[in-house]
Amino acid sequence: MRRRTAVLLSGRGSNLSALAAAAGNPAYPAGIVLALSNVPDAPGLALAAAAGIPARAIDHRPFGRDRAAHERVLLGALREAGAEILCLAGYMRRLSPLLVNAYAGRMLNIHPSLLPAFPGLDTHARALAAGVKLHGCTVHLVTEALDEGPIVAQAAVPVLPDDTAATLAARVLVQEHRLYPLALALLARGEAGTAAAADACLLNPLPAGGSLA
C-alpha cells in the first residue's frame, strides 16, 4: 500500500520534483498527495500543480511570531489530505513542537551536508572554508533540534580543488534528488534504520536506475 505523503517547502521545489517523479512509479511505496508551502509564490507550488499534485500555500506572515498558530493551520491541511508522512524539502521555517510531535517518526528532512557536520545555512561555503574533501547530503527524521534527529540515509560527493559554493552545491543537489526518494521509500516501507537501509549510506553516486520501488 502506498503511504500518503505530503511535501512542505518554501522555494524552488527540485526535491519535490524528484519525489514526485519517483512516486510516478506505481510500485513506489509512497504517493505525493499534497505540496504545502508557507510562501504563496514558491516556485515549488507551481511545479507541483504542473505535476497534478494538489498545491496549497498557507502564508506564515499573518500569524506573526505565533509558529504554533501557523502550524495548526498546516496540520489541518495535512489531515485533510490524509498525509501519513511529511517530507520537508527546503522548508525555511523552524518548527514548533506542535508539528514535530504530530509527525514524530513520520517526518523527514533533507539537509545539504553530511550531518552532523555543517548544520544550519550556507553549508557549501562552510564546507569549502573547512577544507573537507568529502561533502554531501543527509536525510534524517525530524526532531525538535535543528538539523538533528536519526539519520536515515546519506550520500557523499568529492570536493574538487576548483570548486566554488555553486559548483559544489550543484554536485550535491544531483545526489539529493537520488537520495530523498530512496530515504522516503525506506521510511514508507518501515525499513528506515534497519539493515536494509545500510545501502543508503553511499560514498558513490547511487547506481543509475537503481531500484527505488
Ligand code: GRF
Ligand atoms: C536543498 O538543498 C535542501 O537540501 C535544503 O534546501 C534545498 C531545497 O532545494 N534543505 P529545493 O527547493 O528542493 O530545490
